[in-house]
Amino acid sequence: MTTAQTAVTIAVLALGTLITRALPFICFPEGKKIPPIIEYLANTLPCAAMAFLVVYCFKDTKLLSYPYGLPKIIAAAFVVVVHLWKKNTLFSIFGGTAVYMVLLRIF
Amino acid sequence: MKRKALKAAFSSTIPVFAGFLFLGASYGFLMNSKGFGTGWVLLISATVFAGSLQFAALELLVSTFNPLYALVLALIINARHLFYGFSMLKEYRGIKKIKPFLIFGLVDETFSIIASKDPGEEIDKPWYYFFVTLLNYIYWVGSCVIGSLLGSIWGAELEGVEFVLTALFIVLLLNQLTEQKKYSSALTGFICTVICLGLFGRDMFLLPAMLLIVSSLLLFKRPIERKWQQ
Structure with a gap:
């Protein structure tokens, strides 16, 4: 690729990304009434999208070969349990990460 | 009012800072190894601002010119942002000047923080949204540039730090469920x-x-x- 072609490619990547972020707001600009069905989705999607995002993080985890995704699954379980118990956001996140890093080296 | 919002935004984005520093620096370093200097790294992370796409497009940037494929790749990998936009339609209504920036910066991490936690009554929401978006943007662009300037700033000993973002999403999902x-x-x-x-x-x-x-x-x-x- 020439320099110009690289620049164009980057511009296209930026444009594509911007489309995915702006489209909902372009469809429903300020002042335009949001129909009930979209309002319903706007209320349900945040939780659904968060759950989707959590699964998304596991997309590269290989469950069928050693170590069967165990470091990640155990660390994730640790985060869930510790967070429900202590409710300390930073502790759950950094504690879970420490557990994951240790497990990664054990397995 | 602004300072309070900034403080609240900073404390909710600390885990993002840690995660981005690791991922962004790795990205900057990888781009270097493909022959792209700091200028390119700055350009792509400041305009695209989408981690998973930037990693996915590494190969694309060194292969033959194919803008249509680049567009399709961007749309497919980032289609999940549509969810975030629809989720934020109502929250972002009525915000004026800064709204374009909020939309531009609606990445996974920003969405998850804003969608899962109410910053509290005493904090001005639009400013809080703005600072969460801005800080995450600065963390990402800054980390990518640092990685490309310093090369690999750490070795294998930090492998696994990227789990901080998975842990963040899990915790935010739990917070969201407790609240909503x-x-x-x-x-x-x-x-x-x-x-x-x-x-x-x-x-x-x-x-x-x-x-x-x-x-x-x-x-x-x-x-x-x-x-x-x-």
């Missing part, structure tokens, strides 16, 4: 995504999962809404 109690939507999102990941594999599951989530939510509209009213 929309278990049925979260369960729908979880089950649909797992099914599609199993069926279509990691490279193809994104769009089917999104379609399945939306259609399931619409299909179960009545029971889900009845649950809320209880």
